[in-house]
Amino acid sequence: LILIDEWEDALGLPECGLGGDDLAKRRLDAYAKDTAYGGLSQWYYVELATRAGFEVEIDEAYGHHCQSHCEAPLYHPKSGLAPVVYSAAPVERWATCNDSCLTPVRLFGDGRLECLLNTYKPAEGRFVFAYTEV
Incomplete structure (x- = not known):
């Protein structure tokens, strides 16, 4: 739970003010950005x-x-x-x-x-x- 803030900082999340308050959404956003191919x-x-x-x-x-x-x-x-x-x-x-x-x-x-x-x-x-x- 504490590491999600560090992951978001490392990945530059939330982007453009689109972050969520829900922990599951925040984890999904971090995973999607970390594994994205572009x-x-x-x-x-x-x-x-x-x-x-x-x-x-x-x-x-x-x-x-x-x-x-x-x-x-x-x-x-x-x-x-x-x-x-x-x-x-x-x-x-x-x-x-x-x-x-x-x-x-x-x-x-x-x-x-x-x-x-x-x-x-x-x-x-x-x-x-x-x-x-x-």
Whole structure:
């Protein structure tokens, strides 16, 4: 029981504020991180988000290639070549008259999903996050 704190410190847990209070969940998170192989596939990131309690879909972005139709776009219309992560999130707040012009009209989620996936992505990669209102 005492060693779980030391394991969490060594493994950098909890990540992005996603820790649990339950000892069994904390042990499972430590075991999963210690034995993780990692990966670059969309299934790895979907499993990572699911294990943290998020429900996501990832749309891989493929560029134009030799077997594409001649009128196919060169890049994904929403993200270029970055994968798009779709997730449901509650609206945190709407923009008001007092906000600056750079403030988004609506702010979704709390950033924990973005923090988690950006922690495990390759340094040269990026995700585009698309939220739907719950």
